[in-house]
Amino acid sequence: MSEVLLERPAPGVTLLRLNRPEARNALNLTVRQMLADHFRTLGADVETRCIVLTGNAEVFAAGADIRDMAEATPVDLILRNTHLLWQAIAECPKPIIAAVNGYALGGGCELAMHADMIVAGEGASFGQPEIRVGIMPGAGGTQRLTRAVGKFKAMKMVLTGQPVSARDADAMGLVTEVVPDAEVEDAALKLAGQIARMPPLAVQQIKEVMLAGQDAPLSAALMLERKAFQLLFASRDQREGMQAFLEKRKPAYEGR
Numbered sequence: 239m240s241e242v243l244l245e246r247p248a249p250g251v252t253l254l255r256l257n258r259p260e261a262r263n264a265l266n267l268t269v270r271q272m273l274a275d276h277f278r279t280l281g282a283d284v285e286t287r288c289i290v291l292t293g294n295a296e297v298f299a300a301g302a303d304i305r306d307m308a309e310a311t312p313v314d315l316i317l318r319n320t321h322l323l324w325q326a327i328a329e330c331p332k333p334i335i336a337a338v339n340g341y342a343l344g345g346g347c348e349l350a351m352h353a354d355m356i357v358a359g360e361g362a363s364f365g366q367p368e369i370r371v372g373i374m375p376g377a378g379g380t381q382r383l384t385r386a387v388g389k390f391k392a393m394k395m396v397l398t399g400q401p402v403s404a405r406d407a408d409a410m411g412l413v414t415e416v417v418p419d420a421e422v423e424d425a426a427l428k429l430a431g432q433i434a435r436m437p438p439l440a441v442q443q444i445k446e447v448m449l450a451g452q453d454a455p456l457s458a459a460l461m462l463e464r465k466a467f468q469l470l471f472a473s474r475d476q477r478e479g480m481q482a483f484l485e486k487r488k489p490a491y492e493g494r
């Protein structure tokens with residue numbers, strides 16, 4: 239069976255399920271290539287309005303596959319070009335929700351942080367344990383984590399490798415919401431369904447501006463926001479959304 243399963247649980251919602259339980263969903267090169275391919279395809283798929291990425295009830299992902307790396311040389315790592323695979327996820331224009339049960343460690347935590355929202359089960363844990371196997375995070379763990387939770391919390395996690403609980407992750411701002419373990423997938427799908435019913439052009443502009451704005455000076459970020467805001471007034475969905483409000487009816491968005 240495939241190591242990444244694709245399901246379409248509801249209109250507009252696509253679910254990607256990591257499926258390597260025997261290796262705790264460790265992200266081997268095949269899985270990372272499959273994820274990149276899926277995210278590239280779904281980014282251009284009109285039927286997909288929101289993507290949910292999940293693992294299983296015990297583990298989201300236990301990191302990069304240590305067997306793939308144990309004997310690797312720096313040249314092997316350069317030639318693998320895996321940053322291009324991560325980039326395919328980071329550049330996906332559709333909102334991504336990580337639904338996390340159990341461990342999200344190392345590359346697994348970094349994968350969750352590629353998402354736009356994280357729904358975590360009460361028993362989930364997040365960590366960057368790379369230091370415990372002699373290395374350091376290599377897919378954004380030193381950077382995305384610091385941006386999410388601040389230097390002082392991130393340093394402790396990365397320098398000790400000690401994971402944090404879902405509750406602590408929530409308090410730090412690393413997750414969107416914490417729900418009972420058995421409800422993680424449903425909560426993520428419900429959130430995805432809500433987003434899937436929103437006007438797609440507005441969704442796309444919001445994601446693009448929020449992510450690009452994070453890396454820009456405030457003045458440039460505000461300009462990006464202003465331009466995107468103005469651009470949406472060229473869409474039929476802007477007319478429809480506002481007319482529907484004024485006519486006290488539900489909007490019927492077309493995505494144009």
Ligand code: CO8
Nearest residue numbers: 260261262264300301302303304305343344345367376377
């Ligand atoms: N890689 C390869 N195999 C793994 C991994 C992994 N990351 N994690 C678990 N496995 C395998 C085990 O080797 C074991 O295999 P086998 O049955 O053949 O012996 C099987 O999964 C089950 O593992 P455990 O018996 O350890 O299962 P437990 O439920 O007792 O524990 C844990 C689960 C806590 C998740 C534990 O397996 C663990 O600590 N795993 C390693 C976590 C870790 O160190 N992750 C960081 C990896 S390094 C990394 O992610 C670098 C990212 C860099 C970005 C990528 C740039 C290229």
